[in-house]
Amino acid sequence: MSSQYVQDLIAEVKAKNPNEPEFHQAVLEVAESLDIVFEKHPEYRAAKILERIVEPERVIQFRVPWVDEDGEIHINRGYRIEMNSALGPYKGGLRFHPSVNLSILKFLAFEQVFKNSLTSLPMGGGKGGSDFDPKGKSDLKVMRFTQQFMSELFRHIGPNTDVPAGDIGVGGREIGYLFGQYKKLKNEFTGVLTGKGLNWGGSLIRPEATGYGAVYFAAEMLATRGDTLEGKVCLVSGSGNVAQYTVEKLLQLGAKPVTLSDSNGYIYDEEGIDKEKLEWVKELKNVRRGRIKEYAEKYPNAVYTPVDPSLDYNPLWNHKADCAFPSATQNEINGKDAQHLLDNGVFVVAEGANMPTTLDGVQLFLDKGILYGPAKAANAGGVAVSGLEMSQNSIRMQWSREEVDKHLHNIMKNIHKTCVEMAERFGTPGNYVNGANIGGFLKVADAMMDQGVV
DSSP states (O other), rough: OOOOOHHHHHHHHHHHHHTHHHHHHHHHHHHHHHHHHHHHHHHHTTTTTHHHTTSSSSEEEEEEEEEESSSSSHHHHHHHHEEESSSEEEEEEEEEEEEOOOHHHHHHHHHHEEEEHHHTTTOOOEEEEESOOOOOOHHHHHHHHHHHHHHHHGOOTTTTTEEEEOOOTTTTHHHHHHHHHHHHHHHHOOOSSSOOOOOGGGOTTTTTTHHHHHHHHHHHHHTTTTOSSSOEEEEEOOOOOHHHHHHHHHHHOOOEEEEEEEEEEEEEEOOOOOHHHHHHHHIIISSSSTTHHHHHSSSSTEEEEEEEETTTTGGGSSSSSSEEEOOOOTTOOOOOOHHHHHHHHOOOEEEOSSBBBBBBHHHHHHHHTTEOOHHHHHHHHHHHHHHHHHHHHHTTTOOHHHHHHHHHHHHHHHHHHHHHHHHHHOOOOHHHHHHHHHHHHHHHHHHHHHOOOO
């Protein structure tokens, strides 16, 4: 049972932010973990640190009118949530998806504050995006929209103020157009966006970073039990950037990934998705921008299952396996899905997506005592390499692939170490949720205490 303090805080968050369920969920999960911190350190409560963190420093919303190649006018909404800058410039992705709203962006920005803190790099937390859907749109349509979007956003960001990156719907193409427009408007070439092209300021390993990082984190969790990923059967959701490179790193470490998905359905390949099949998926998704059902046409031994909206669970999570890597979107594993995973022998869950498990699902994992790596720890690899891209931009250098991967691996190891140590220090050994939330919070809280009430 939460303390009265946490209950009151959650009630206030809900009253001040009505109709924002994802944001409420993210705050509740963190606040419940921090109860044990406030007992030992009442000074954080007295300084109202958490009350200040849940309130964004700045919320920017704007309209984005744009004209397509047929002369038709479209109007979208643009957003940037600048959540917390105690540790450095606001840092976090831009998401282009029809589902984008303030609740989703505030939850993502809130999570980002703690995730960025865990990396130990000097980055605050932010998030942004638009309800624009780039799926199936021509390059010209995407360029016209992104240029109009940046024509407003540029006045709020900068390399020492706010450094956006990509997220769902914002890949290399979109980052390129956004950067080009920023450069034109500001008349300067600076590291204002991360995820840039390699020949104009980007970092090696950036596309791979979130997926690689989630697998590195899973490997660290398994090592605490003297185990490895070798031979493990793995369920992976999604088929975008995170999922593709999760599969790639799993293959490198000897595991056997068997699923991928998109918004229309999922494929189950009992033989395993090998290197050759993965290359085909990358071409399908990154070049042809096709649908995952084509995988089953190309490889007939795989089974494609379309989405069934009448189901209250996701059948992707109902296969025999050892590990699960949710890499698609928020709340894709509910309580029933979590139970299916446990019933099918899954004992490792490393979250590649942001908050992919509902609160009742998380509780099941914690009660069962499996190795459960929450998103703000397990998927911090992406923003970690974004931070490394910022460092390379600042010193006008580009590090080698091996150097960046080594930095990433070390950062994921250190995040894992922080989670383990903090969980033990506050009396909940093995609880990576508490470890991640407490480890992320303390660094931000101490910085805010040092900087006064601002």
